[in-house]
Amino acid sequence: MEEKGAAEAAAMSGGEAGAEASAGMKVAVAVDASEESLHALAWALDNIVVRRGVSSLVIVHAQPGADHYVYPVAAHGIAIAYAPAAAIESMRKAQDEISRKVVSRALDACKQREASVNATGAILEGDAKEAICQAVEEMHADLLVLGSRGLGKIKRAFLGSVSDYLVHHACCPVLVVKPSKAHDK
Amino acid sequence: MAEEAGTAAAAGESGRMTMVVALDESEHSYYALQWTLRHFFSADGQQQQYRLAVVNAKPTAASAVGLAGPGITRGAADVLPFVEADLKKSSMRVIDKARELCAQVSDAVFEVVEGDARNVLCEAVERHHAEMLVVGSHGYGAIKRAVLGSVSDYCSHHAHCTVMIVKKPKPKH
Numbered sequence: 386m387e388e389k390g391a392a393e394a395a396a397m398s399g400g401e402a403g404a405e406a407s408a409g410m411k412v413a414v415a416v417d418a419s420e421e422s423l424h425a426l427a428w429a430l431d432n433i434v435v436r437r438g439v440s441s442l443v444i445v446h447a448q449p450g451a452d453h454y455v456y457p458v459a460a461h462g463i464a465i466a467y468a469p470a471a472a473i474e475s476m477r478k479a480q481d482e483i484s485r486k487v488v489s490r491a492l493d494a495c496k497q498r499e500a501s502v503n504a505t506g507a508i509l510e511g512d513a514k515e516a517i518c519q520a521v522e523e524m525h526a527d528l529l530v531l532g533s534r535g536l537g538k539i540k541r542a543f544l545g546s547v548s549d550y551l552v553h554h555a556c557c558p559v560l561v562v563k564p565s566k567a568h569d570k
Numbered sequence: 571m572a573e574e575a576g577t578a579a580a581a582g583e584s585g586r587m588t589m590v591v592a593l594d595e596s597e598h599s600y601y602a603l604q605w606t607l608r609h610f611f612s613a614d615g616q617q618q619q620y621r622l623a624v625v626n627a628k629p630t631a632a633s634a635v636g637l638a639g640p641g642i643t644r645g646a647a648d649v650l651p652f653v654e655a656d657l658k659k660s661s662m663r664v665i666d667k668a669r670e671l672c673a674q675v676s677d678a679v680f681e682v683v684e685g686d687a688r689n690v691l692c693e694a695v696e697r698h699h700a701e702m703l704v705v706g707s708h709g710y711g712a713i714k715r716a717v718l719g720s721v722s723d724y725c726s727h728h729a730h731c732t733v734m735i736v737k738k739p740k741p742k743h
Contacts, residue, residue: 528734533726560732560733
């Protein structure tokens with residue numbers, strides 16, 4: 386899985402993190418297109434950046450690889466995975482667009498609230514759980530902030546929970562922000 | 571039975587955010603407390619923005635003895651007072667150590683609440699109107715977690731506030 390964004394995030398925030406490593410902490414916030422993750426970002430900004438000890442804030446977005454869009458096709462009883470190159474390309478471009486929008490929406494939310502935090506964005510490719518885990522390790526984040534969809538136990542087992550995986554496998558403390566009560570069913 | 575060492579003032583007063591930190595005897599929860607203090611309560615002249623509540627859940631003597639195994643049930647009644655005294659002692663030790671660590675925090679409350687850790691913590695969050703709960707994690711794998719139960723898992727799903735799970739980093743990285 387290539388992480389084209391992670392390398393540039395490391396380069397961008399590497400300089401700043403080095404300067405203020407002792408004073409502040411480096412916070413990574415994982416976002417996707419959902420409202421909950423934006424709410425998590427807002428919560429983190431309101432409650433953690435308030436402290437003003439945050440040296441850098443990195444928004445990470447994991448973009449599912451184009452493999453997701455390759456469906457097996459049964460032909461004469463044999464299942465093969467068929468995906469024309471052009472389709473993959475356009476899928477990838479559409480995904481890139483969406484990722485860029487998600488990250489820029491998140492960065493806007495940062496700008497609106499606090500001008501004093503260096504917020505950078507990173508787009509990672511591949512399976513969300515592993516990509517975020519690896520990125521957090523590479524950028525030596527002090528804290529990872531996630532939203533939570535508030536799934537029940539059964540849905541969680543079937544749909545898979547990124548926040549569950551990251552809580553167990555991330556190398557740094559993980560903060561899980563619940564949806565606000567108004568959204569609770 | 572909660573013994574409160576300080577007043578639990580109404581949240582939202584002076585715009586401070588309340589954090590509940592869960593503590594037991596394990597190294598992992600002390601590490602979580604120290605990490606939280608280091609990053610959120612540093613005493614470098616900065617005005618402290620958060621209120622701290624340290625909660626230790628003391629298991630009831632009956633549940634602790636029950637865990638030891640079915641063979642003990644016959645003599646259980648005799649053992650209970652000793653178990654109870656020992657549990658109280660260990661909770662006191664935990665709170666004393668916490669007090670030492672939190673010496674520079676201006677607004678800290680220390681509590682020992684009896685009951686199962688999962689419920690105690692969720693209820694403490696409600697009581698303090700906390701915006702955040704901090705728990706350590708033993709770092710169990712999936713099987714141990716299923717057998718022994720995981721307080722941090724339960725809390726992250728059931729607490730009504732943000733939950734921060736602090737793990738001791740593995741030394742071999």
